[in-house]
Amino acid sequence: MLTFKADQPVAGNALLRAIQEQSGARVQDCYQCGKCTAGCPVSSFMDLMPRQVMRAVQLGQADLALHSSTIWLCASCETCSARCPMEIDVAGVMDALRHLALARGIQPAEKNVVLAHRVFLESIKRLGRVYEVGVVAGLNLGTLHPFANVVDVGLPMFLRGKLNIIPERATRGEVKRIFVNVKGT
Numbered sequence: 001m002l003t004f005k006a007d008q009p010v011a012g013n014a015l016l017r018a019i020q021e022q023s024g025a026r027v028q029d030c031y032q033c034g035k036c037t038a039g040c041p042v043s044s045f046m047d048l049m050p051r052q053v054m055r056a057v058q059l060g061q062a063d064l065a066l067h068s069s070t071i072w073l074c075a076s077c078e079t080c081s082a083r084c085p086m087e088i089d090v091a092g093v094m095d096a097l098r099h100l101a102l103a104r105g106i107q108p109a110e111k112n113v114v115l116a117h118r119v120f121l122e123s124i125k126r127l128g129r130v131y132e133v134g135v136v137a138g139l140n141l142g143t144l145h146p147f148a149n150v151v152d153v154g155l156p157m158f159l160r161g162k163l164n165i166i167p168e169r170a171t172r173g174e175v176k177r178i179f180v181n182v183k184g185t
Contacts, residue, residue, distance in 0.1 A: 013060040022096035029086045030054045036080035036090045046070040050080050050090055057093065066106050071097040072113040115142045125179055128170030133163055 019027055030051070037049040048056070048070045056065040065071070071094050080090035098117065101108070108114060119138035123131045136154065140146050157163045 013058075015057055015060045015062045015065065018100060019057050019093055019096045022099060023089060023092035025089045025093050025096075026086075027054055027057045027088065027093060030058060030084075030088055031086065033085060035083040035085065039079040039083045041077060041079065042073050042075050046073050050074075050094075053097070054088075054090065054093065057097070065097055066101040066104065067109070069109050070094070071101065072108040072110045072117070112139070112143055115139060124175060127167050128175045129168065131164075131167035133165060134167060 016027055019025065032051055032055060034049075034051050036054070037043055037051045040046075040050050043049055046069060048064070048068045050070065053065055053068060053070050056068075074091065074094040076091050076095065078089075078091045081088070081092065084090055102114070116135075116139055119135050119142065120130065122138070123129075123135050127134075133154075136149065140148050140150075154163065158165070
């Protein structure tokens with residue numbers, strides 16, 4: 001059983017302030033209804049449920065929140081954010097926690113997740129959207145498994161028309177501004 005207790009008084013909660021500054025989310029408004037957890041498609045793979053991560057942030061338990069695999073397994077699908085009755089951007093909180101963990105040099109327990117995070121963001125940064133083939137190729141090369149999932153997963157998806165070999169480019173102006181703004185924070 002996981003026990004939560006405040007590491008810092010709420011007024012001095014540096015984690016809560018940092019997450020609110022980075023994500024704009026008012027984590028203190030979370031009243032632990034559990035709708036974020038109930039809707040999460042990957043919660044069964046997480047060590048902490050999304051509501052538990054929110055509680056850890058509320059209580060200033062940085063070690064618990066930043067070392068959890070949950071922040072790295074979050075698919076950023078935003079189901080949690082859409083279901084939150086307090087309109088808290090839970091997915092944004094998870095993203096802010098990932099950035100804070102990286103800034104503090106905390107390595108996630110999930111193998112290669114930082115590589116996946118960087119390859120995914122680089123795809124968006126370069127093309128304005130995710131290029132699935134490029135992301136998989138980057139992961140395969142980065143993990144030194146260049147042909148992983150190519151025949152068993154990639155080829156059937158390509159034959160069904162689910163993968164584009166040539167990347168599509170989105171209008172990158174807005175995406176570029178987002179990356180510039182994020183670097184500025």
